[in-house]
Amino acid sequence: MPQTPPFAAMFDSSGYNRNLYLSKEDNCGGLYYHDNNLISGSLEALIQHLVPNVDYYPDRTYIFTFLLSSRLFMHPYELMAKVCHLCIEQQRLIEPGADKTRIRKIAPKILQLLTEWTETFPYDFRDERMMRNLKELAQRITSGDEMYRKNVQQIIQALIRKLASLSQYEEVLAKINATATDRLTVLKTKPQSIQRDILTVCNDPYTLAQQLTRIELERLNYIGPEEFVQAFVQKDPLDNDKSCYGNPKKTRNLEAYVEWFNRLSYLVATEICMPVKKKHRARMIEYFIDVARECFNIGNFNSLMAIISGMNMSPVSRLKKTWAKVKTAKFDILEHQMDPSSNFYNYRTALRGAAQRSLTAHSSREKIVIPFFSLLIKDIYFLNEGCSNRLPNGHVNFEKFWELAKQVSEFMTWKQVECPFERDRKILQYLLTIPVFSEDALYLASYESEGPENHIEKDRWKTLRSTLLGRV
Secondary structure (H helix, E strand, C coil), X not given: CCCCCCHHHCCCCCCCCCCCCCCHHHHHCCEEEECCEEEEECHHHHHHHHCXXXXXXXXXXHXXXXXXXXHHCCCHHHHHHHHHHHHHHHCCCCCCCCCHHHHHHHHHHHHHXXXXXXXXXXXXXXXXXXXXXXXXXXXXXXXXXXXXXXXHHHHHHHHHHHHHHHHHHHHHXXXXXHHCCEHHHHHHHCHHHHCCCHHHHCCCHHHXXXXXXXXXXXXXXXXXXXXXXXXXXXXXXXXXXXXXXXCCCCCHHHHHHHHHHHHHHHHHHHHHHCCXXXXXXXXXXXXXXXXXXXXXXXXXXXXXXXXXXXHCCHHHHCCHXXXXXXXXXXXXXXXXXXXXHHHHHHHHHHHHHHHHHHHCCCCHHHHCCECCHHHHHHHHHHHHHHCCCECCCCCEEXXXXXXXXXXXXXXXXXXXXXCCCCCCHHHHHHHHHCCECCHHHXXXXXXXXXXXCCHHHHHHHHHHHHHHHCCC
């Protein structure tokens, strides 16, 4: 089977592909072009444009863009059923004595389309209806030809491996979540079991940054590109007012990744607020500043931002006596890099630099680009909100979806980077499962370390002592 090329090669700088294949049918078949770029079309015409025939195979940028965005208008299984129907009808595969020569001409193209769909959007096939259609179409193509039968087996086996790997990942996530309790509860019940801190597990900032990057890349890898679109699915105005994605939104891996960011922020705040001695807290702050700097150098902007947001939490930032002992010059530089003003201008400049480095990289180490994920989601959200999915004439606004696909395809390139750092089980286990303080417990620890400064803080401290410690 032909190999699908890397995502980086798919879109040019403007977000459009300049070489969209224009067949005669497209000019009068409900698709509209401007400067050789497809800008709109009826949903039926766009589906037709996805289906290969003997003389035509859709451009790969089109396949990715349409499969990504079509779920705003119909369920993937409905699209798959239509594609199968068109393939079978148009190529007359339904006839018992279907022309073998004709099948040989069209089969590789249909198989290639199925390969691209199963490789890029494997999670669509967790739906039994998708699998049924896939197998039915494959059966039509392979009848009587051993070579195609092998190709189909390869497609289905690769798909089943991906789905099995996803199920395992989800089981691991569930176990991790089950063990992540509040540290204060553990401290009260088994104080001796939790005396260690991050420095007893890993005192080298560089190593910790590498292990954080391992977690980031693993979790990124399981996010399907469709999750970015499914997060924003609403009603399609031409769909009789019923939701076009009735199932619960399939965005679990995206949500798990956001949860990881929050966990890391709280872990950093917990590690800083826990030590009783001021010099230990100051040392912990300096340690995390060094870890954040290493994350920046690696290109891991998500961990970098999680660490900075952990340090900026009120229970940490109010520890003025502790911060007075910290050399903050390095922290100021990092904060400047992630400054939200001018729509995160400094961060976006650094991200572009990392993305450029990644394109010309010779090693996995230089290819790493882990974006600040919440901002990436926000950008995609505003792109989605800023333009309508349909034009006034009812056509699909394909210009919008080129732009959406361009942003998501860049993410797809980054998520496929293999982690060059060796796994350290002990450090990873600590980062993923050690209990962290809740927000209230963080405030209590902060007040216990450096007393309240005003009446509001004093009242809060009293309330927290009585509710969390059972003391007045």
